[in-house]
Amino acid sequence: MTAPTFPPRVFSGIKPSGGLTLGNYLGAIKPWVGMQGPSYQTIYCVVDLHAITVWQEPAELADGTREIAAGMLAAGIDPEKSILFNQARVPEHTQLAWIFNCVARVGWMNRMTQFKDKAGENAEAVSLGLYAYPSLMAADILLYHATHVPVGEDQKQHVELTRDIAAKFNHDFGREFFPLTEAVIEGPGMRIMNLRDGTKKMSKSGESDMERINMLDDADTIAKKFKKAKSDPEPLPEEVSALAGRPEAKNLVAIYASLSDQSTEAVLAEFGGEGWGKFKPALADLAVEKLAPISGEMRRLMDDKAEIDSMLERGAERAREIARPILRETYEIVGLQYS
Secondary structure (H helix, E strand, O other): OOOOOOOOEEEEEEOOOOOOEHHHHHHHHHHHHHHOOOOOEEEEEEOHHHHOOOOOOHHHHHHHHHHHHHHHHHHOOOOOOEEEEEHHHOOHHHHHHHHHHHHOOHHHHHOOHHHHHHHHHHHHHOOHHHHHHHHHHHHHHHOOOOOEEEOOHHHHHHHHHHHHHHHHHHHHHOOOOOOOOEEEOOOOOOOOEOOOOOOOEOOOOOOOHHHOOEOOOOHHHHHHHHHOOOOOOOOOOOOHHHHOOOHHHHHHHHHHHHHHOOOHHHHHHHHOOOOHHHHHHHHHHHHHHHHHHHHHHHHHHHOOHHHHHHHHHHHHHHHHHHHHHHHHHHHHHHOOOOO
8 A cells, every 4th residue: 555645734622512711722622723834724613513412401501602703713713814614514424434433443442531531430321422422523633634633632532433443444455545644732721720629520511610711701700710729738830840749839830821821830930939929910911911802803793693604604615625626536435435
C-alpha cells in the first residue's frame, strides 16, 4: 500500500448540553482560535448529535447549539478562516458512523472509560447511543480526513480509538484511506477544575453556580466568583513542583497562566511567595478583562437567532463539500452503492 499524503486539517467539537464554561473556553475554543491560519484547515463543530445520547429538552438543545456557536464566534473563531457548523446539518456524519460501527469491536467500546464514568452502575439502562458514541466521534474526525484533533487529556482515549478504527479499516480493505489522526494536547488550560473543589473538573452541571465561570457571566459575577474561589492557607510557591498536593492553587494558577498566555513558571515567578489576598484580585481583574468582552458579544449574537442559524447552514454547506467525496469513496471501498 502506498501511503498518501493528507493535508494538515484540524477537527474538533463541543456538545451543546448546558451552558458554555471557562473550561470549554480555555480547554477548547481558545486553542482552536490559535490554530486558525495557514498551517491548518480548521473545521469546528457543535456536536448536537452527541448531546442527545442523554435526554435533552428539544428547545433547550436548539438554544444551546446557538449559544455554543455564539461563544465560538465571540471568542474569535472566524467563519471565513474556519468551517463552523452544527453536526446534525451534515448527515454524512451518521452515515460514516454506521460503517465504523461495523469496523469497531465491542471490546474496544467496553474499554472506554468515559462510558463507564457516565453510565455508572446503571449501564444496562443507558442509551445505545451513549455506548456507541465513540464510533460517531471517530466518524466526525475521519469524515474530513482530519490529521489533528485538539482535545483535553480526558478525550485522548477517543482519539486513540479513532486511530484504531482508521487502522483496521485501512487493513481490512487494503488501502491507506484514512489518516491516523494525532491528538493535540498542550497548554496550562487544557483541564480547568471546579472553583470549589480543585479535584473535580469544571462542569456545566455542577450543583452550585459558584463552582464555575459561565461564559455568559457579567463582569461583576466573574470577579465575585474568583474572589470567593476556594484556595488554601499557604502562599503561592515559587516552584511548579510545590503545587503538587494543592489542587485549588494549581487550578487558579493554571487559569491565570492560560488567560495571560504565560507558562505556569512565569506566573509563579511573578506571584511566588505572595498570599491569596494579592493573587485572587489580580486573577479576577485579568478574567474580567479577557472574558467580559466575550460574554457581551455572545449576548449580542444570541439576540439574532436567524443569523446564527444562517451562519451554521453556510458552514454545513462548506463542510459537506469536503465530506461528500470522502463518504462516497468510503462506500465504494466497502462495496456499497452511493447516490
